[in-house]
Amino acid sequence: MAEKKVSIIDVAKKAGVSTATVSRVVNRLGGYSKETEKKVLKTVKESGFRPNVNAIGLRTNRSHCVGVIVPDITNEFFAKIVRILDIYFIKYNYSVLICDSNEDPELEKRHIQDMFDKNVDGLIYVSGMERIHSALKGSPVPIVFIDRAPKNAEVVVQSDNFQGGYLAGKKLCEAGCRKPLLLRDYRIASTIQQRRSGFMKALEAYEILCEGDYEIGISPDYVSAKGKISELLSRQGCYFDGIFTTNDMMALGAMHALAEAGYRVPEEVKLVGFDNVSLSEFCNPPMTTINQNTEQLAVLAGEALLKLIRNEEIEKKEYVVPVSLKIRNTT
């Protein structure tokens, strides 16, 4: 079971060459004869040689490993990004270290530390904390940000949040809303800010005046949204005829609060979410939402990071990925 590991020395001996030559061949560095190459490759295969990553890392200070930090792996949106990134990087022989910061700054810090300790060659940081963690500031390796980003980020890839907000607002207006409500994350991150601006822009275009409590900030989850809408309904009645939420879970919470209070969606109140997670498709009624292109988000980030790692030119500092309106039955 536990057969002795074969080292580069074993291979060298068996092939009758030096370890340097084996190293050259294995790493395809060139500078050896066809014959030598064949001989070494054959021996490598026969002996089942696997290079010792620790030794390589120790020598080169490179790990062929990239880190990915997400705020919540149980959130489908993030899970999808992780999966695509994993598949993307494996093609280039990079492995991916996944970290769930669990929205906990302490845990996040440990994870970041841990990744640096492991000598990751680069980092992809997906959204999460309100402010970028200070542990990231003096990063020894390139970082690509997905979604949210700090001021002086090297590279950011994000959805066209403004357009998302705009499409949501437009749809609501066209569906006849005159008193739409914006239910958003209470933390005004840049992404949320942009969704808000787009939304406002649409309302303006339709000459809809927003007054009173038309904008509400809450914790961006199902329970908070449901609670808040219930509270509004019982205290102020249904003073709105449409709701745009900055993610799908909030929309779902709002929907259920509405249903419990006896308001019909979409007849009395229309609803648009954000993300297009599968819940938005399977809930009742299926929800109109803004679709984020996770695939493109992830791949662009992967490409950019790879270039950064290889010290290649990056065309842009900022990539924005189109979003689309997914019309279902809440508008």
Add this chain to the structure above:
Amino acid sequence: MAEKKVSIIDVAKKAGVSTATVSRVVNRLGGYSKETEKKVLKTVKESGFRPNVNAIGLRTNRSHCVGVIVPDITNEFFAKIVRILDIYFIKYNYSVLICDSNEDPELEKRHIQDMFDKNVDGLIYVSGMERIHSALKGSPVPIVFIDRAPKNAEVVVQSDNFQGGYLAGKKLCEAGCRKPLLLRDYRIASTIQQRRSGFMKALEAYEILCEGDYEIGISPDYVSAKGKISELLSRQGCYFDGIFTTNDMMALGAMHALAEAGYRVPEEVKLVGFDNVSLSEFCNPPMTTINQNTEQLAVLAGEALLKLIRNEEIEKKEYVVPVSLKIRNTT
């Protein structure tokens, strides 16, 4: 930005001791004076010394790292397990390498190889492939299996699948079903087999005879389930009055097929799923399902693996975690 890394030699010099002493203190091996300890610890802190994990790994052949392999990280059930495992292991200063095999044997093989190459100290393998991947057979490190497991597995932790099937069958019978359908994963893994047995046992207890197409094996996803039920409905009509599916996504597919064909749930057909993912709560109508205790599943596996790694005694080879019936509106 890129300050030179400080090594154990730097620390040793600065503290006026040998590297061996620094190593002893840092690793809390004892055998040094209180005074030395204080001096070294102080220097370590001041200089920001971080041990080089590659060097340690190279020397000791241990990584303080465990690998976790799941078949699909975008599946909430697996994502939850991953998150709990991550939190569990970080307490013991182990970091977790997460791998999404993506239900792809080739990818899975690469991931397993990769983990071994990285010298993980142990592995947790969650379900997935029909048969355990051969790359795992000669594992140099302990493996704990969650959910599914091969014949001669060292340790397995799994839900009480028999009980789950039994509870589902019982509920269906009590709700008045006389012609229940079992819609299961076409691959008869041991877990599915157990759910099936439990289900049958319940039917027996209620003296329900199963005849005709009362058991159907399909690919365990939404689309397949929806397609299969639609097909059945149009070809044979609604010859059943209840369905037990071996996961929630299949139940959801069945539910939607039923709705499209104009059958009412639960009035005409009752439904019980398995897993209790959030979709089962938020779909329409909310679904009765069998709840798996992910927390306990993950923690038991983590504990067992840690013991295995430390060469401690394991009480059991097999842990079974209770399940519960979550009654909602489809029964």
Add this chain to the structure above:
DNA sequence: CTGAAAGCGCTAACAA
């Protein structure tokens, strides 16, 4: 085109 050898940062056996 190939080999010899230094050395990456650390641990652990041995010596003192």
Add this chain to the structure above:
DNA sequence: TTGTTAGCGCTTTCAG
């Protein structure tokens, strides 16, 4: 209680 030192497996000059 502490220090000296060999060596883990590999890459990479440098010399040939």
